[in-house]
Amino acid sequence: MKDTINLGQPVIAAQGLNLVFQTNDGPVHALKDVDLTIGKGEFVSFIGPSGCGKTTFLRCIAALEHPTGGSLTVNGMTPDEARRKRAYGYVFQAAGLYPWRTIAGNIKLPLEIMGFPRAEQEARVERVLDLVDLKGFGKKFPWQLSGGMQQRASIARALAFDADILLMDEPFGALDEIVRDRLNEELLKLWARTGKTIGFVTHSIPEAVYLSTKIVVMSPRPGRITDVIDSPLPRERPLDIRDTPEFIAIAHRVREGLRAGHSYD
């Protein structure tokens, strides 16, 4: 990992961020006065009940939603500029692989759109397949793979074009706990190997505590941040770290934060 923990260099910076959706039932405050700075190489989890704006915030970073107030920069640019510069890879809750493309074909999709030379496409596909431990599955079609393997392929797709930021919206939410544990472990290894900045939306407290260097606790109506926890856990994390007192203490603080958020309604 060497010393990539450099918090003086914000990759994502939000100040007084607001997002109001106009709906038929009146305005909905999806994000209210969100302030957050994410440094290079950090692993930041967003946790909170549904409607707290965690996914909305991630989508703002990706320029898939547009804030109605405040400022947000990604790599020092507006989110739209960052999107055009292909600054991030996005992993959705569903793998969303094209059924008519093989796994290798799916990973090539962003590379084709971005105009990488053909030979380089092949090399990159091989590299990221190796990175997510799917070597040899390139010629399979998505339906021939399990749900966990499909989600790994979709992570490989997001990694293929070397974006520095990886945005993940409940990527393991639809998987069973055993598969999820393994993928969490692999994701940490991948993060250590690549040094990417990761934004990770989840509604699982153990997952958030296990993965993150920073946990952002959010609550709904209006969507806002109630607590930001910098994790004291070491970057090297075996699965059984979850039984240590430090881990349990952080999980407790997250739970308290979530409860405090709920006392509003």
Add this chain to the structure above:
Amino acid sequence: MNRVLPILTVVAAIVVLWYGAAVAMNRAWVLDQAARAGTEPPAFGQMVVATMTQERPVLPAPHQVVAELWKGVAGQAITSKRSLVYHGWITLSATLLGFAIGTAAGIALAVGIVHNRAMDMSVLPWAIASQTIPILAIAPMFIVVMNSMGVQGLVPKAIISAYLSFFPVVVGMVKGLRAPDAMQLDLLRTYNAGGAAVLGKLRLPASMPYLFASLKVGAAAALVGAIVGELPTGAVAGLGARLLSGSYYGQTIQIWAALFAAAIVAAGLVAVIGLVERVTLRRMGMAR
């Protein structure tokens, strides 16, 4: 065998009903003939035979239609004006041309509807309106107008055929091109993909199953269009002409044979499309 048996059962039931109906409907003519000749009406056995050997029965018996069909297909040179192969090919060529034009127009309109808000709001109501106009009313006028402009033969028929076959393709392709969900479109947005990439890499491949379903409907409609287009030309050539001349001269057996020929052509077209569908979807890894 499990699939063939039910089909054969239904076919057998239809044939039995058909023979029964033929006897009942053609009986009046036999009785009338007997009355005119001043003889006794024939007994039941002879009556049945007499209802199935008439030259212009109200309802021809199945074997008469099959015989006429066989005579039309194999009984003469395929260049003969009495050959159903000759007439069938004339209708089929107009059908294929019209089907190609209609499919291309349908896909182009669907792409426009999905990408352009003005077209989205305006085209589909007109397309629906176009299909509510009785084609039998428009076809003769269209043929006459085209003829006065010096265009005749294959092209006017193909255009009528295209007019009927574009519609299912538009409806199916709009649905197919819109099949990708918001997440898949967002994904392409994160790659900063342009409209052409979204169309080529996501919308068109995703619409393939819808396209084939539409093509099957469109092919049958195209055949109807070609036949209707042949009616007002004064019974020159084609299955439509064969139907018309059969009705002029009361040749009921000829009408039924032409009808069956048309049905066989339609079934063939749909079967070919089904085959292309299977091969394409299997190659795309989408075969069920």
